[in-house]
Amino acid sequence: MPKLNGRFSKFFLSPSIFCISKSSSRKRKSNNRNKVENIPMSSEFGFPQNEWFYIKSQINGHVLEPQSLSVNSGVRIIVSKQRFGYDADSQLWKCDNGFLINRASGKVIDIQGGHIRTFHRTHICQFDQKPLSEAQNQRWIYLPEGYISPLNDNEHVIHVSGHFGIEKLEGAHVLIRHIKDHDSDKQKWIFEKEHDQPAILTPPIPFANDVMSHSSESSYFANEIK
Structure with a gap:
């Protein structure tokens, strides 16, 4: 069980229930949107286990x-509109x-530059996975209130x-910031399993020859999928 410093003294997780005792006197209102339904959760890090999943922002749904x-x-790493089917691999992650770990690249979410900057923006990026002894900036935990923390x-x-409103646009940047008491939807996340989504909603990009020979045909509509 990983140790947590300062903010939370104990962290217990069951498949769909979060229980917490706080060492800090700071309190936050509970929010039903933070609950993750019907996903088996890792008892150690709080993320879905043995699943590819989307990490969705509560501020913009991206x-x-x-x-x-x-x-x-x-x-x-940025936020983008959710995609499904053939071109969703870059949006799917596994703990x-x-x-x-990103399914498309095989790389992991990383604190850019290896540490959190005090007076400058600290972005997150994808990077080659490091050995555990060097991976302090690559390992994450999901906190019960919906936060993802180093x-x-x-x-x-x-x-x-x-x-x-910029934070609600597609392509907004994703940073590491100090945890907030107010305006905290920018910092809260939920998960969606890959197989909860339709098999194909976004069509694959056809090759040029396919476009020429099948320009009058289409088999990519969702209602044609058997």
């Missing part, structure tokens, strides 16, 4: 993915020992950047 669908190391620093959480 999901985490690498910028420009890149599979390269160092590429920043393995606290690492959040395993060794639960006073900071993943945060959608922006103000005055």
